[in-house]
Amino acid sequence: MGYAAARGGRDAITAAEQLVRDERESSSSPWLGIDQLIDRQRLAVDRVMGEGGLWDPHLAGRALQQAEGDSIEAAHLLRSYRATLPRLAYTEATDVDDARLLRRIVPAYRNPPGPQLLGRTTDYTGRLLDRADDDDWRESAEKRSAERDVLRADASVHAGEPDDDADDTKLGERRFGRLLDVLRGLDLVVDRRRTDDPEPVDITRTATRPPAARSARLAVMARAETGALVNLWYRNVLGPDGYIHEVTLGEVRHAELPVRITHPHTGGTVEIGSVRVTEVEAIEDLDGADEDRERFDVGYGLCFGHNEKKAIAMANLDIACERDRPIDGRASELEQSILMTTDGLDASGFLEHLKLPHYVTFRSMVDRKLAVRAAAGSDEP
Amino acid sequence: MTALDSVSLDDLLDAPSSGSSEDILDEHAKKALRGAILTAVCVPGYQVPFGSREMPVARGWGSGGLQITLAITGDDDTVKVIDQGDDEGVNAVNLRRLICSTTGAEETTEVDEATVIQTRHRIPEDPIGVDQTLVLQVPVPEPLRGVERNMVELARMHAEADYARMWVSLYEDIVRNGVITKSTGYPCLVGGRYVIATTPIPRWDVPRLDHAPFLSLFGAGRERRIYAVPPDTDVEPLTFEDVPFEVEHTDGATCSTCGATDAYLVEIPPLPTSADITRWVCSDAAWCRRQRGDEEVTS
Numbered sequence: 001m002g003y004a005a006a007r008g009g010r011d012a013i014t015a016a017e018q019l020v021r022d023e024r025e026s027s028s029s030p031w032l033g034i035d036q037l038i039d040r041q042r043l044a045v046d047r048v049m050g051e052g053g054l055w056d057p058h059l060a061g062r063a064l065q066q067a068e069g070d071s072i073e074a075a076h077l078l079r080s081y082r083a084t085l086p087r088l089a090y091t092e093a094t095d096v097d098d099a100r101l102l103r104r105i106v107p108a109y110r111n112p113p114g115p116q117l118l119g120r121t122t123d124y125t126g127r128l129l130d131r132a133d134d135d136d137w138r139e140s141a142e143k144r145s146a147e148r149d150v151l152r153a154d155a156s157v158h159a160g161e162p163d164d165d166a167d168d169t170k171l172g173e174r175r176f177g178r179l180l181d182v183l184r185g186l187d188l189v190v191d192r193r194r195t196d197d198p199e200p201v202d203i204t205r206t207a208t209r210p211p212a213a214r215s216a217r218l219a220v221m222a223r224a225e226t227g228a229l230v231n232l233w234y235r236n237v238l239g240p241d242g243y244i245h246e247v248t249l250g251e252v253r254h255a256e257l258p259v260r261i262t263h264p265h266t267g268g269t270v271e272i273g274s275v276r277v278t279e280v281e282a283i284e285d286l287d288g289a290d291e292d293r294e295r296f297d298v299g300y301g302l303c304f305g306h307n308e309k310k311a312i313a314m315a316n317l318d319i320a321c322e323r324d325r326p327i328d329g330r331a332s333e334l335e336q337s338i339l340m341t342t343d344g345l346d347a348s349g350f351l352e353h354l355k356l357p358h359y360v361t362f363r364s365m366v367d368r369k370l371a372v373r374a375a376a377g378s379d380e381p
Numbered sequence: 382m383t384a385l386d387s388v389s390l391d392d393l394l395d396a397p398s399s400g401s402s403e404d405i406l407d408e409h410a411k412k413a414l415r416g417a418i419l420t421a422v423c424v425p426g427y428q429v430p431f432g433s434r435e436m437p438v439a440r441g442w443g444s445g446g447l448q449i450t451l452a453i454t455g456d457d458d459t460v461k462v463i464d465q466g467d468d469e470g471v472n473a474v475n476l477r478r479l480i481c482s483t484t485g486a487e488e489t490t491e492v493d494e495a496t497v498i499q500t501r502h503r504i505p506e507d508p509i510g511v512d513q514t515l516v517l518q519v520p521v522p523e524p525l526r527g528v529e530r531n532m533v534e535l536a537r538m539h540a541e542a543d544y545a546r547m548w549v550s551l552y553e554d555i556v557r558n559g560v561i562t563k564s565t566g567y568p569c570l571v572g573g574r575y576v577i578a579t580t581p582i583p584r585w586d587v588p589r590l591d592h593a594p595f596l597s598l599f600g601a602g603r604e605r606r607i608y609a610v611p612p613d614t615d616v617e618p619l620t621f622e623d624v625p626f627e628v629e630h631t632d633g634a635t636c637s638t639c640g641a642t643d644a645y646l647v648e649i650p651p652l653p654t655s656a657d658i659t660r661w662v663c664s665d666a667a668w669c670r671r672q673r674g675d676e677e678v679t680s
Contacts, residue, residue, distance in 0.1 A: 375559025
């Protein structure tokens with residue numbers, strides 16, 4: 001084996017990288033800019049930020065672009081970038097009621113405290129594939145956009161203010177009660193609040209394993225792969241081992257949450273920006289034989305971006321975990337599943353490693369097959 | 382928790398180039414890793430949890446070994462990386478590229494030149510000395526998972542050195558199959574205390590760990606565990622007095638390129654339609670090359 005063969009590995013890797021880059025970039029179609037992804041593929045960008053554990057739409061857009069749209073791969077790019085950054089500070093705890101509402105629905109009551117604010121959703125849009133000619137679609141979209149610009153300009157002339165969404169803005173910034181407060185007032189929920197206020201677990205700096213604090217479970221789910229959580233949720237509804245019985249959603253919110261830190265010198269609170277989050281409170285009927293039949297339980301879900309599937313699954317699994325209590329000092333199997341199997345990078349990385357050469361281990365396995373065969377042969381009369 | 386209580390502002394200002402695009406691990410992460418490595422060396426065989434960072438390689442592709450290597454390697458080191466025994470396996474090439482370009486270490490294919498050897502699933506055939514460190518990539522660090530899957534119970538079993546079910550499973554294996562069928566990653570008792578998974582190195586390599594002159598560090602990035610076999614430590618494969626530990630062996634197998642019989646050989650099976658017989662080659666490519674007297678491959 002000479003020099004050329006020995007260097008072949010590096011050449012092959014470089015050539016493979018080149019092939020990916022060339023095919024991705026050499027298209028004759030217009031360049032897919034990061035702003036295109038952020039503006040028009042918002043849910044994909046949000047998902048990557050959530051699973052990547054980093055709020056930065058620009059970097060998430062770039063990651064999606066680089067990963068050719070593979071959301072797990074894009075989340076991996078974000079996370080390995082994040083791993084190079086030092087931990088500078090922790091944010092202060094923020095009251096979620098300080099968030100500016102973009103959408104809020106309360107399925108449990110017809111007239112809950114606060115608004116039912118449908119916001120930006122396709123929930124009630126027929127799932128019809130729009131087969132209009134692409135050029136026509138673009139033309140009408142540009143026309144609508146121009147009309148909106150004119151309306152905005154008019155409104156700002158009349159009102160003397162640049163923002164004609166003043167009503168909505170005020171609505172968004174007002175603080176509303178939560179359904180949970182109503183239920184607590186009616187003594188209809190078990191109270192899982194604690195008074196000792198423990199520090200939340202930082203799952204990026206410790207090896208989380210069962211038994212874990214609730215904060216660790218929630219943090220793991222907030223970063224979990226969306227599909228994995230949806231599947232785990234459905235398994236708990238319909239699978240062989242379910243801990244979700246009868247759920248009603250109390251709050252489904254999409255909102256802008258302020259991010260605040262303590263100033264390192266003045267010690268004062270400084271707002272350094274905001275992140276969009278989806279927040280869900282799920283009410284579960286405690287209908288098990290040994291459960292509190294007079295009350296409900298409420299689970300909590302919150303994740304980066306607009307990702308209602310994920311936040312709903314998370315809130316449901318939060319209760320399911322309470323229900324699957326550890327028995328005889330063993331870990332809750334559901335908790336172990338949540339903590340150990342829902343991370344997209346872990347699962348897909350290990351799955352993909354099967355493509356690596358395994359001939360050293362496989363030779364050893366063949367050796368044992370032949371040994372079993374030889375042992376069986378020597379036992380024959 | 383108040384802001385900045387983990388790092389003071391002065392620390393930050395003094396921190397060496399953290400966060401530059403060249404770094405794939407910040408200095409605080411390296412410090413945490415070194416702490417975990419020291420704990421692992423102090424408690425041989427104990428799986429030390431650590432806050433595994435995301436690496437530019439997928440989890441399952443050597444991210445644990447890579448973090449250890451990055452934490453212990455500087456620009457005065459020389460690094461050898463092998464995958465299945467081969468320096469030129471594509472994943473070995475990729476990891477070596479990352480390690481050497483970010484640490485400034487020299488690369489080599491020769492064991493005697495290396496100060497750090499990162500490996501996926503082989504211990505080189507060549508002797509490794511007291512001043513060298515072997516870093517093993519670990520996909521599954523838990524040796525008892527075959528008999529118990531509940532992690533709280535697993536922690537208890539290790540804490541109490543309760544390996545009874547492991548012994549029972551080995552006994553049942555012999556009763557059912559006539560032999561112990563465990564192929565690679567053979568469970569071993571380290572320092573008479575903890576049972577470890579010997580990555581999935583073949584059984585052929587396991588005796589090399591017993592009272593080895595070198596330090597072995599095992600890194601499982603996905604499962605966030607580091608464990609160690611320090612130099613001169615007992616590493617005893619679990620077996621019974623009347624059932625000797627067996628390494629891989631095929632009668633008559635000889636390396637078809639160097640003629641070696643006393644090395645770990647892997648098969649090159651014949652096509653079903655061909656009249657050829659199975660051929661064998663050494664998995665340790667650098668060693669095989671030297672047996673043939675070929676010139677050293679330089680980078």
